[in-house]
Amino acid sequence: MSTNHNLHAGRRYSPGVLTGELVGDLYQLAKQKEFAIPGANVIGTNSINACLETAVAVNSPIMIQFSNSGAHFLAGKGLNNTDQKAAIVGAVAGAKYVHEVAEAYGAVVLLHTDHCSKEQLPWLDGLLEVNEDYFAKHGKPLFSSHMLDLSTEPLWDNLNLCKQYLARMAKINVFLEIELGVTGGEEDGVDNTGVAKSRLYTQPEEVALAYAELSKISPNFTIAAAFGNVHGVYKPGNVKLEPKILARSQELIQQQWSTGPKPVSFVFHGGSGSSREEIREAISYGVVKMNIDTDLQWAFWEGVKTFYEAKKDYLQGQIGNPEGADKPNKHYYDPRVWLRKAEENFKTRLIAACEDLNNLNTLALV
Numbered sequence: 001m002s003t004n005h006n007l008h009a010g011r012r013y014s015p016g017v018l019t020g021e022l023v024g025d026l027y028q029l030a031k032q033k034e035f036a037i038p039g040a041n042v043i044g045t046n047s048i049n050a051c052l053e054t055a056v057a058v059n060s061p062i063m064i065q066f067s068n069s070g071a072h073f074l075a076g077k078g079l080n081n082t083d084q085k086a087a088i089v090g091a092v093a094g095a096k097y098v099h100e101v102a103e104a105y106g107a108v109v110l111l112h113t114d115h116c117s118k119e120q121l122p123w124l125d126g127l128l129e130v131n132e133d134y135f136a137k138h139g140k141p142l143f144s145s146h147m148l149d150l151s152t153e154p155l156w157d158n159l160n161l162c163k164q165y166l167a168r169m170a171k172i173n174v175f176l177e178i179e180l181g182v183t184g185g186e187e188d189g190v191d192n193t194g195v196a197k198s199r200l201y202t203q204p205e206e207v208a209l210a211y212a213e214l215s216k217i218s219p220n221f222t223i224a225a226a227f228g229n230v231h232g233v234y235k236p237g238n239v240k241l242e243p244k245i246l247a248r249s250q251e252l253i254q255q256q257w258s259t260g261p262k263p264v265s266f267v268f269h270g271g272s273g274s275s276r277e278e279i280r281e282a283i284s285y286g287v288v289k290m291n292i293d294t295d296l297q298w299a300f301w302e303g304v305k306t307f308y309e310a311k312k313d314y315l316q317g318q319i320g321n322p323e324g325a326d327k328p329n330k331h332y333y334d335p336r337v338w339l340r341k342a343e344e345n346f347k348t349r350l351i352a353a354c355e356d357l358n359n360l361n362t363l364a365l366v
Contacts, residue, residue, distance in 0.1 A: 004040040013061065013345075013363060016103045017095075017111050019140045024220065026061060026110075027265040030288040033365055035358035036268070036279075039063040039348060041114060041293040043070045046339050046363055047300065048098060055107035057347070058354045060362040061146075063289060065112040066091045068120050088126035095142050108363060110144040112177070114291070117149055118161075126150065130169060136171040145175035145365035151226070155180075155206060159213050160335030170218035177267055178214070180206050181226025201242060202226045208256055211264055222288065224267040225249060241278050246285035262286040276356045281359065292353050296346055303345030307338050 018026060030036055042048045042064055055062040066074070067074070068087050075090030095111050097283065102109050116124045124146055134142040148165055150158040166176045181202035202329050203226040214221045227245040246266050253263050268274075268290040314321045314332040321327050331337065354360055 002184060007344050009226040013108045015106045015108055017109055018061065020142050022112060023144050023175050027222070027288045028366060029285050029362075031262045031265065033362070034280075034283050035362050036287050037061050037063050037110065037359060038350060038353045038357055039065050039112060039114075039267075039289050039291040040296055041065055041067055041070055041291070042094065043073045044094075045097060046343050047296070047346060048094065049101075050253045050343040051350065052098075052102055052105040053343075054111055054347050054350040054354070058351060058360050059327075059364060060354060060359045061108045061110060062350070062354075063110040063112050065114050065291075066094055067293075068116065068123055068265045071113070071123075071146045073330075084120060084123035084126060087120075087123045088130070088254055091123075091127060091203055092130050092142070099142070106336055112143065112145045112147065115149040115179075116147055118153060124165070127144075128165075128172075128174075131169075131174055141172045143174060145177055145222070147177040147179070147224070149224075151179040151181060152172045155209070159210055162210075163213060163217055166214055166217045166221060167219065170220055174222070174349060175220045175222065176214075177222045177224060178210065179224040179226070179269070180210055201228060202245060202249075204245065204249040204252045204257055207264065208252045211253050211333060212257070212265065222265045225264075226269075226270050227282075241274070243282040243285055244279065246282060246287065249346040250286055267291070279356050290353075292350070295349055295353070299345045299349035300342045303342035304338050306345070307341040 013026070016273060017194065023269060026037075039058075040047070040051050040062060042051060048064060051062050051064050068084075071087040071090035071094065072079070072081050073090065074094050075086045079086040079089070081087055091113055098109060098111055113127060127143065131141040134140075146169070148162055150161055153161075158180070162176065162178045169176050184256055188255070198230055207225050209225060210223060227243050228241040246264075250262050250264060254257060254261070255264070262285070266282070266285065266287045268279070268287045270291070276288075282290075305354060308315060311332050314329045317329065318333070319328055321329055
């Protein structure tokens with residue numbers, strides 16, 4: 001039993017959105033060369049464009065991902081989200097935008113939706129219907145992958161439902177990301193701050209079981225196995241990561257199923273605030289993607305904050321500044337000016353993440 005995809009020597013990843021076999025190839029390459037792809041949460045075209053610019057700047061793939069509430073925000077908070085309709089519209093609109101502009105930028109990206117809980121399944125169901133229709137028309141799905149987060153459910157309930165969704169997704173070449181164990185902290189209204197510490201650490205036996213069960217359906221899956229991860233940023237020492245859990249999981253699966261090295265493609269959640277050493281150790285054990293959200297949120301705001309502090313005297317009214325009482329300030333308060341500063345700082349932080357993840361010039365490896 002193996003989830004390994006065959007690497008195609010010399011394959012070039014064309015600009016645009018990677019789907020299907022290309023996603024599996026990329027994950028195998030990441031494990032072989034020990035780099036990981038940043039999963040950047042976006043909420044609109046400003047953060048999407050910053051991701052695309054970053055991908056081009058580092059000549060490496062970036063995963064653009066929408067959370068449930070981020071997708072709703074993209075569609076507009078004034079849009080009613082009954083039955084997840086606004087979140088579906090927002091994610092689809094954002095995905096179509098990425099398809100339209102990624103190729104123009106020359107960026108290689110993956111499109112993903114983040115945590116989907118059991119209560120939010122209508123969101124995933126709606127997105128899969130769109131994927132199926134898109135696949136029928138274009139021969140490929142709209143999204144590269146979707147995450148199903150049933151980590152707070154009993155293990156077998158989690159796996160059985162994930163198997164059902166994987167069977168549906170495999171037919172249209174969409175990857176599934178599942179979660180085992182619980183990522184602590186709070187993100188997008190999902191609050192796991194009170195969870196028992198023992199649940200922050202997945203057992204290798206659980207990973208092996210998930211691998212065995214999902215492999216019966218398709219190799220197109222990744223596993224976000226908890227190893228002490230916490231969403232958000234905390235003071236040093238408050239979070240104790242145990243990435244060796246991932247290594248022990250890989251070893252157990254290799255022993256049980258006689259696979260090649262690193263049979264599992266792991267995902268690192270709660271990457272914001274982690275040290276470079278912790279990140280690279282996790283990558284050495286088979287992490288192919290690390291989510292980064294909190295640090296990028298701060299970077300976006302910091303770009304605006306720094307601009308305001310530097311130009312404060314030009315931002316107190318439409319007319320009047322240190323150059324004269326009748327001087328206009330339009331060139332300072334125009335949203336395109338300060339939003340661009342946010343984009344630039346977002347890009348700077350995302351490039352730093354790529355450095356941590358060894359994701360620099362990785363497209364030159366194929």
